[in-house]
Amino acid sequence: MKYKQMRGFTLMELMIVVAIVGILAAVAYPAYTSSILKGKRAQARTALAELLQQQERYLTQRNCYLGFTTASTGVATAAAPVPATACGGVTASSVPFKTYSGDSLANGAYLLSAENCTSGTATFSIAECVRVVAQPKGSDSAVGSLRVTSTGVKDCTAPPSGVTPTFSLCWP
Template identity: 45%
Template sequence: MFLTNRLSVQQRFQSGFTLIEMMITVAIIGILASVAYPAYTDSIRKGKRAEARAGLMNLLQQQERYLTQMNTYETFAAGAPGALPFKAYSAIDGSQASSSHLLGTRICQPIGGVTPTKRDCIEVFAQPQSGVFSDPEVTSMAIDTQGRRTCTGTNTERCWK
């Protein structure tokens, strides 16, 4: 009988996890998450920037086609609904609601003191869509028909890479 009671006491103490084991496991998971989450968000931002670059190149190509047909470029505000035949958002296979950036066009900045016209040079630009995507490092990017690329934000090296 003494032996039976002793086994049941040992069995009771050996089942399950102790509080210390559980706290160590939670701490390890917390450390892994604190390292992995910033890397994950950085990867998402890189993908969204790549989506914006692809959208800019697509819009620039559409503008060149428009120039050959109408003998002028067309300007419109970022994300303008029904912006003539142009797509004003960056998602390639999605909708404007799922897009990370809104696209627009404007006349180029003055070159050598001469302000170009809409027939000479336009700049296509992408700006993050508010509420859907935030990028603290890159706030907007643009490229004009002369091939000049510009970028605004705190880390402009990341725009075109």
């Protein structure tokens, strides 16, 4: 009686496949996370452009921009204009703008805010210039906050790691 030869994988063949999969994963995972961060930054740039457009509409209606801050909970608080007479005495009790990037606060990667523009040591009136800021909710080891002013000046801040980001990384 003849025995049939057993078919299957040897342990060595299985270990080679596992090693190849491990090497591919080690290369692919950092590229994947980098792509995710790039996508979130692009979403933040889009949200900043939309917010700046809303601020321009607010300017045409009230003769000044609206400064506000957004807490990590997503609650936005309008700031008093600096100086107080900058908006002709108009103050906002609530923020009529979208204060996060993405389709919802839970899914958004950045929180938005607006502040007076600064240049060196000078601070401009909120009626003259506004700087909108996208602050990441999570960690981004390459870029901190993305910022753009109503005059078109774009920049970004360093992340908590302290590495100075390149402009092309923030605003490609």
